[in-house]
Amino acid sequence: MKAIQADQFSSGFDQVRVIEQEKPAPGPGEILVRMQYAPINPSDLNYIHGTYASALEGVIWNINHGTPAFDPERAIPCPQPPYILGGEGVGIVEATGSGFMAKRLKGKRVAIAASPIGTWGEYAVTQARRALPVPEHVDSEQAAMSFINPLTAYIMLREVLGVQPGDWVLQSAAASALGKIVIKLSKVYGFKTINVVRSDSAAGQVQALGGDAVINQSTDNIQAEVSRLTSGRGVSHALDCVGGQTGSDFVQCLGLDGALLCFGTLSPDP
Template identity: 55%
Template sequence: MKSARLHAFTQNPADIRVEDIAVPEPGPGQVRVRMLFSPVNPSDLNFVHGTYHSALQRIIWNYTPGQKQAEVYYDPARRNKCPVPPYSLGGEGVGVVEACGSGFLARRLLGKRVAIAGGPPAGCWQEYCIADAKKAVAMTDDIPDQQAAMFFINPLTAYVLIREVLRVRKGQWVLLSAAGSALGKSVVRMGQRDGFKTICVVRSSTNSDELRALGADAVIETDKQDLLAEVFRITGGQGARHALDCIGGKLADDLVQCLGLDGQLVVYGTLSGTPMQIPGRDLMMPVARISGFFLSNWLAQQSPLKLLGTLRAVKQLTRQGVFHTEVTEVFPLEQVVDAVAAASKPGRTGKVLLRLSAG
C-alpha cells in the first residue's frame, strides 16, 4: 500500500515521501481502516518539524542533567512515548473498517465508516491505517466523508476548551486569536448556540465578513485596529473573562492585557514560533492566569465514561453543522508535498484534504 512517510525531522516538506509498505494487520482491540480522506492540520507539521519532540525535551519528567533525551514521553508515567521518524504521517481521517482484531469494540465496528484519531508512527496519510477501536467513532450517513475526516482534532479541541477547560457561561466574552481558522469559526458557532459572546481577532479583513455572518459579536483586524483599545471599547472597559490563543509571541502578550478580573488565557498552539514575554504583574494585578492545553494529554486524563459522553456531544454538534469546515482543495496522496505546501500558505482559509482511496 502507499504511505506518506518521513525519515527524519525536517523543515522542508519536500522530504515527505510516498512509499510502498506492507498492509498492516490489526492486533487485539484494533481495527484496520481503508482510508478515504485525511486533512492536513497544523499539528501534522509539528510531527514533520519535530516540534512536539523538542518541546517535550524541556518538560521536567524528560529531564536528564547535562543532556537531551533521545526518548521523550508525553506523560510522567512514561507510558506514551513521543515517536521519532521513520514513521507514517497524518493525525486523523475517515475510512471503512475492513478487518479487526479481537475484542468487542473492534468487532462491532467491522464494515462501518468511522472517523479515527491517528498520528505517527502509524498515521492516517496512507491507504490503510491501524487504529485503536477506542479512537474510532462510527459516522452516521448525514455526516459527509470530508467532514467526517475532520471529526477529531478541531471539533474536539473547540468543544473541550469551551465546555470543559474554560467552562464558558452565557453572556461571557471569549476573545480568540486566529479566529478565521476552522477552530475559530467553530467557537463562533458555539457562541451563537450557547449564548456566549465572541471577539474575533484576525490579521486582516479577509475573514471578517464571514465571521460576522456566522454570528461573531465583534471582529478586530490587527493590521489597522488597536487590540487593547478595541477590547476596552467592546467590553465597556471590563476586559474579557476568557481568551484562546494558538499564535503566541507578541499577540499572546497583548491578549493577556485584554483579560478582565480573574480572566484566563488558554494557549493551545504556537504558530508564530516566538515565545511569550509577559510581565508578572500583568497577571498579578487582575488575578489572571495562563494555562496550556494539549488535546492528547487532556484525553488521557479522562475516564472512559467521560470520553464517551464528550465524543457523543461532539458528534451531535457535528450533525447540527456547528463544526462544519470549508474544504478548499483536495489532493491525491501522491501529491502530499503539494498538499502540505497549500495548507501552509499564510492567511489561507478552508482546509486541504488528502484523498487516500477511490472508494
C-alpha cells in the same frame, strides 16, 4: 500500500516523502481502515517540524518540584520519526483484531483519530475506541474532520477554561476551522466571542457565522478594540494559537482573574 512519512524533524518539508510499505495488520482491539479522506491540520505541521517533541522536553511533570522531569515513556503524543503522518480521517473498516468493539465496526464507514498519527496512507490502524461510525447523511469530507478541531475547541472551552454564559472569549485565527467551531459553540453555551483575524475576507466569514465582534489586526489595535468592546474590563478568557506578538497582546487584554490558553504554536516567536 502508499503512505506519507516524515523521515526526521525538519523546519521545512524536505524530510517528508511518499513511501511504499506493507499493509498493517490490526492487533487486539484495533481496526484496519481503508482511508478515503484525511485532512491537513496545523497540528500535522507540528509533527513534521518537531514542535510538540521540543515543547514536551521542557515539561515539568511533577508540579511540586522545580526541576524538569521529562519522561519519554509518558510522551505518547510525540513519537520519534520516522513515522506516517496524519492525525484523523475517514474510511471503511476492512479488517479487525479481536474484541467486541472492533468486530462490530467491520464494513462500516468510520471517522477515526489516529494513535496518535498515521492516517496519511492508503490504510491506517487505530484502536476501535478511537473510531465513530459515520451516519449516511454526513459526507466523508466533513466526517474526516470530526475529532481534532471539534474536541480541542470543546475541551478548551468547557473542561479547561470553564467558560460560562455571558463571558467574553477572545480568540486568534478566528476564521480557522477551530475558530469557527468556537463561534458555533458560543451559540450553544451562551458566551460571547471577540474574533481576531488578519484580512477583510476572514472578517466577513466570521461575521457570517455570527461572531459577536471582529478585529482585523492588520488595521486595528487589538488592545484598544478589546478595551472598547468590554468597557475597559477586559476579557475573562482568551484562546491564542499563534503566539509571538499576538500572544503578548492577548495577555494585555485579560481582565481581573482572566485566563489565557495558548495552543497550536503557529508562530515561531515566543
